[in-house]
Amino acid sequence: MAVTQGQHVEKKSVFSSEREQNQxxxxxxxPSFLKTAGLALIVxxxxxxxxxxxxxxxxxxxxxxxxxxxxxGTIWGMAQDGSLWTHMGITMYRILWGFFWGTxxxxxxxxxxxxxxxxxxxxDPTVQAIxxxxxxxxxxxxxxxxxxxxxxxxTLIALGVFFPVYLNVVGGIQSVDRKLVEVGRAYGLSQLxxxxxxxxxxxxxxxxxxxxxxxxxxxxxxxxxELLGASEGLGYLLVLGQxxxxxxxxxxxxxxxxxxxxxxxxxLKKIQTRVLHWQDNVKT
Amino acid sequence: MSIQVEAVSxxxxxxxxxxxxxxxxxxxxxxxxxxxxxxxxxxxxxxxxGLDTGYEGTIRLHGQEKRGTSxxxxxxxxxxxxxxxxxxxxxxxxGLDGPKEEQKKKALDLLEVxxxxxxxxxxxxxxxxxxxxxxxxxxxxVTQPSTLxxxxxFSALDAFTKLQLQDMxxxxxxxxxxxxxxxxxxxxxxxxxxxxxxxxxxQPGVLHDNLKLTQPKPRRKSDPELARVKEYILESLDITKAxxxx
Ligand SMILES: Nc1ncnc2c1ncn2[C@@H]1O[C@H](COP(=O)(O)OP(=O)(O)OP(=O)(O)O)[C@@H](O)[C@H]1O
Ligand SMILES: [Mg+2]
Numbered sequence: 126m127a128v129t130q131g132q133h134v135e136k137k138s139v140f141s142s143e144r145e146q147n148q149x150x151x152x153x154x155x156p157s158f159l160k161t162a163g164l165a166l167i168v169x170x171x172x173x174x175x176x177x178x179x180x181x182x183x184x185x186x187x188x189x190x191x192x193x194x195x196x197x198g199t200i201w202g203m204a205q206d207g208s209l210w211t212h213m214g215i216t217m218y219r220i221l222w223g224f225f226w227g228t229x230x231x232x233x234x235x236x237x238x239x240x241x242x243x244x245x246x247x248x249d250p251t252v253q254a255i256x257x258x259x260x261x262x263x264x265x266x267x268x269x270x271x272x273x274x275x276x277x278x279x280t281l282i283a284l285g286v287f288f289p290v291y292l293n294v295v296g297g298i299q300s301v302d303r304k305l306v307e308v309g310r311a312y313g314l315s316q317l318x319x320x321x322x323x324x325x326x327x328x329x330x331x332x333x334x335x336x337x338x339x340x341x342x343x344x345x346x347x348x349x350x351e352l353l354g355a356s357e358g359l360g361y362l363l364v365l366g367q368x369x370x371x372x373x374x375x376x377x378x379x380x381x382x383x384x385x386x387x388x389x390x391x392x393l394k395k396i397q398t399r400v401l402h403w404q405d406n407v408k409t
Numbered sequence: 410m411s412i413q414v415e416a417v418s419x420x421x422x423x424x425x426x427x428x429x430x431x432x433x434x435x436x437x438x439x440x441x442x443x444x445x446x447x448x449x450x451x452x453x454x455x456x457x458x459g460l461d462t463g464y465e466g467t468i469r470l471h472g473q474e475k476r477g478t479s480x481x482x483x484x485x486x487x488x489x490x491x492x493x494x495x496x497x498x499x500x501x502x503x504g505l506d507g508p509k510e511e512q513k514k515k516a517l518d519l520l521e522v523x524x525x526x527x528x529x530x531x532x533x534x535x536x537x538x539x540x541x542x543x544x545x546x547x548x549x550x551v552t553q554p555s556t557l558x559x560x561x562x563f564s565a566l567d568a569f570t571k572l573q574l575q576d577m578x579x580x581x582x583x584x585x586x587x588x589x590x591x592x593x594x595x596x597x598x599x600x601x602x603x604x605x606x607x608x609x610x611x612q613p614g615v616l617h618d619n620l621k622l623t624q625p626k627p628r629r630k631s632d633p634e635l636a637r638v639k640e641y642i643l644e645s646l647d648i649t650k651a652x653x654x655x
Binding site: 304305307308310311312313322323326327329402403404405 | 458460478479480482484486488490492493494495503504532533534552
């Protein structure tokens, strides 16, 4: 590092301090997270503005593509006459029940298959074979068996939730560090204690990953279930919008699906970071 | 006699790890298993610990033949093997039974000894390698096992911590005279701590020598007697030299 005097006259100093730079940057602008948030918002806001403008000035036919404000208006209207809460409520009820049953069945069978070699040979090939069937193909059969009411919908959603949870439970338990299990054996823990004190917590990360992808699939299946015969629910709004040529209703339903899907995933994500705070890779 | 290993061999699909090894460990003795890498020290220790039951031969604990783990044995592995979801304190109490308060007190006392009292609430991801190993040592000691099995417990530690923990082990040994079997490939460590050194050699590992050290502990590192023993061990581990003699 040779700095010859006189040559770089304009240079103030021969060294640079990261600390000083950071400080001056902090003084100059807003905190960095606000900056990235602002950056991320530019595109969506621009699209919304263009969309709103295009419909206001009649560039697009309003009865094909309603303005964002019209969509918000539709939601607002449903909130005031109370139908919004019924539709959202019944959809939430279906997904939660389906999620619950799917998870319960997957956790029970997955744990059994992962722990016992016999159970694996007995059940796993069948489960894998059923998994190969696109789950929506079951719909007609479920409707035949359970009718058009709630049971067929909940069963379909549970089926969608089942597979990702099952796969993650089995994978999670089977990949528990053998060395940790050995510590338990060295302390003379019983098989049951080893499961409770080592295998369960060690497979938690994988289980929670399974829950999140299971929930994602659950939302897909709730749409399918409600499209195929329902008189209430957000999916029914999609059908209603189509039948009454009301795109604002369809868009409102899409927005609400997105909102609920994101919210439920957010809740699971919060649970995940809280439960797995000990993990080395979860950002804090 | 506390531990008897009689004609133990262990084969893994084709390869033999140890062949026909016999030795015994008296009550309250510190015995070192010394040998080059891959000669079956860990394999032998796992057999004694009962974690591996696929060996041939007999292993007796207090005169009784056993296959499988026992609560009387405490084990310190080559790696820390801490439960990542438990705090340092909960890791230390992992093998303890009894009232929570008592467990906590015992664990904190030991954490003080290994110098980690201030880290009781930390998680393993927040520890350095040496700190993690010290936690594992505390976990093994907290149950006050009558026999301690150690598999290169200090090999991952820096020189200072290593000496410090060796002193700690000696202190502990003075307090309640546990029987110890310690795998190591550090000759100085074996010389500082052991009453007897069992030298394994070759692949498959066979028992090469069984040295008895009578110097009282703690021993001075500069002891000329020890220097002679060290030279002897180095010579007997030196394969080229042994071959020339043969
Ligand atoms: N589970 C296993 N399966 C197959 N071979 C094994 C197994 N465990 C150990 N071995 C073999 O047994 C031999 C002895 O291994 P061991 O781990 O006991 O060596 P070691 O003396 O402890 O070496 P180090 O000082 O490097 O820890 C090695 O050749 C190893 O490849
Ligand atoms: Mg080893």
